[in-house]
Amino acid sequence: MLPPRREKSRLQGDITADVVIIGGGFAGLSAARRLSELDPSLKVAVLEADLVGDAAAGRNSGFIIDLPHEVSSDDYGGDSAAKSREAIEISRTAIKMASTVAAEEGWSRDVFDPCGRYSAAISGEGDDHLTAYAGQLVGLGEDHRLLTAEEIAEVTGTRAYTSALFTPGTVMLQPAAxxxxxxxxxxDPVRVYEKSPAVRLERSGTAWIVKTPEGSISTGRIILANNGHAESFGFFKGRMLHIFTFASMTRRFSPDLLPGHRKWAATPALPMGTTIRRVPDGDGDRILVRSRYTYHPGIVAGDGTLRRAGAQHDKKFKARFPALGDIPMEYRWGGAMAVTWNAVPAFGEIEDGIFAACGCNGVGASKATASGLAAAELMLGHRSRLTEIYQRFDAPKPLPPQPFTTIGAKANLAFKEWMAGAE
Structure with missing residues (x-):
C-alpha cells in the first residue's frame, strides 16, 4: 500500500561506531532512539539486512497492544495481578515512545491511530471468555466496554460476531509506514544502513568487528535486535522457538459493499483465533485476515505453508463477510517471531559488550519496542522502571532436544488452533 522505499546508503568500507545495532525493526530502531536521547553524542550504526519495513516488522498486523494479550488469562489475584500490571507497564512504555515520535513527526492517523481495539467473539465460548476477561479488567482497574452482537455489528458491518470487548489503550499502526x-x-550521529546484513562478529582486542558483505564496523558495544536470528551468531541456541504467523489482504472494494465503520481492528476472543482489520485505502477499503501459526526451526517457511494458511484465511473471511465472499485476496505473507519456552525475553548483556533485545514472544510492536528501549538503557547504565522489570526476568529455558522440540511445538500449535475453533 506504500510507494517503493528510497533506499538509504549501504555500509561500504570500514568505519567505527560507539554502538552497532543489528536489526532495523521495532527493537533496533527503538534502541537507537533511546541511545540518542540518553547520549546525543553517541555514534550509532543500525544495520538492516533488507530495506527498512520489508522484513518482519513491516509484516506486523499493526497492533501496539497495552493489555495482556490472551483474554483467557488465569486468575488475576496475588502475584498474577502484579505480573499483569508489569506487563501493562511494559506495553505502555512502548506506546509512550511511539506516541512521542508520532507527535514529533506529525504523522496522520493513517500511520498512527490511538483508536483502541475490539476483542470479538463468534461463539458462545468466545462470549464467555470475553465476559470473564471483562471481570478481570475490573479487578485491574482498566477501562473497557462490553458490546452486544447488535453493537459490534454496527462497527463491523457483519452479523458474524456474537459479542465484543472494547479497550481504548491500543494504538493501530500502518506498520511498514x-x-x-x-x-x-x-x-546524525545515528546512521541507518539498509541492505547491509551483519554476517559475522569477530573479537579484536577490546573491540568487536561487525562484518557485512561490503564493509565492517569496529565498535565497543553491540545490541542484537534481530529476534530469532540471534541464533545465527551463536546466541540462545536451543532456547527460542521460531513461529511464523500469516496474513492475507483483499483487493480494494467499494465501501458501499460493507456497512459499519470504515476503520476498525479486532483480535480474537480466544488465543490463536483470527485477527481482522478493515483498512481504508484511498477511495476503497481492504480487509486483513490474520491466523495460522506454524513452527519452522530453520526460520524459513515455504510456499506450501503459505498456500495452506491462505486457504484457511479464505474460509475465515467468507464466514465473517459473506456479502464480500467473491472479493479475492490480493496479498498473502508470513512473518517470523521468536518465542521462549518460559515466555520471557532473550535479553541482557550476553557477552562482554553484546546486549540482546530478542525473543519478543508475540505482540512484537509492543514487546520488541520495550525490549529495545530497555537494552539501550541497560547498556548506558540508566536505571528506570523498565530496566528494573526486565532485569527480574528469568533467562530463557533450554528447549528439549530434537526431535522432541519439533514434535511438541507442532502438536501444541495444532491443539491451540483446534481449541480456538471457529474463532
Whole structure:
C-alpha cells in the first residue's frame, strides 16, 4: 500500500561506531532512539539486512497492544495481578515512545491511530471468555466496554460476531509506514544502513568487528535486535522457538459493499483465533485476515505453508463477510517471531559488550519496542522502571532436544488452533 522505499546508503568500507545495532525493526530502531536521547553524542550504526519495513516488522498486523494479550488469562489475584500490571507497564512504555515520535513527526492517523481495539467473539465460548476477561479488567482497574452482537455489528458491518470487548489503550499502526518513519526520524550521529546484513562478529582486542558483505564496523558495544536470528551468531541456541504467523489482504472494494465503520481492528476472543482489520485505502477499503501459526526451526517457511494458511484465511473471511465472499485476496505473507519456552525475553548483556533485545514472544510492536528501549538503557547504565522489570526476568529455558522440540511445538500449535475453533 506504500510507494517503493528510497533506499538509504549501504555500509561500504570500514568505519567505527560507539554502538552497532543489528536489526532495523521495532527493537533496533527503538534502541537507537533511546541511545540518542540518553547520549546525543553517541555514534550509532543500525544495520538492516533488507530495506527498512520489508522484513518482519513491516509484516506486523499493526497492533501496539497495552493489555495482556490472551483474554483467557488465569486468575488475576496475588502475584498474577502484579505480573499483569508489569506487563501493562511494559506495553505502555512502548506506546509512550511511539506516541512521542508520532507527535514529533506529525504523522496522520493513517500511520498512527490511538483508536483502541475490539476483542470479538463468534461463539458462545468466545462470549464467555470475553465476559470473564471483562471481570478481570475490573479487578485491574482498566477501562473497557462490553458490546452486544447488535453493537459490534454496527462497527463491523457483519452479523458474524456474537459479542465484543472494547479497550481504548491500543494504538493501530500502518506498520511498514511506522517503521520507515521511525528510521527516517533518527538524526546524525545515528546512521541507518539498509541492505547491509551483519554476517559475522569477530573479537579484536577490546573491540568487536561487525562484518557485512561490503564493509565492517569496529565498535565497543553491540545490541542484537534481530529476534530469532540471534541464533545465527551463536546466541540462545536451543532456547527460542521460531513461529511464523500469516496474513492475507483483499483487493480494494467499494465501501458501499460493507456497512459499519470504515476503520476498525479486532483480535480474537480466544488465543490463536483470527485477527481482522478493515483498512481504508484511498477511495476503497481492504480487509486483513490474520491466523495460522506454524513452527519452522530453520526460520524459513515455504510456499506450501503459505498456500495452506491462505486457504484457511479464505474460509475465515467468507464466514465473517459473506456479502464480500467473491472479493479475492490480493496479498498473502508470513512473518517470523521468536518465542521462549518460559515466555520471557532473550535479553541482557550476553557477552562482554553484546546486549540482546530478542525473543519478543508475540505482540512484537509492543514487546520488541520495550525490549529495545530497555537494552539501550541497560547498556548506558540508566536505571528506570523498565530496566528494573526486565532485569527480574528469568533467562530463557533450554528447549528439549530434537526431535522432541519439533514434535511438541507442532502438536501444541495444532491443539491451540483446534481449541480456538471457529474463532
Amino acid at each position: 511506522y517503521i520507515r518513519g521511525l528510521a527516517d526520524s533518527l538524526r
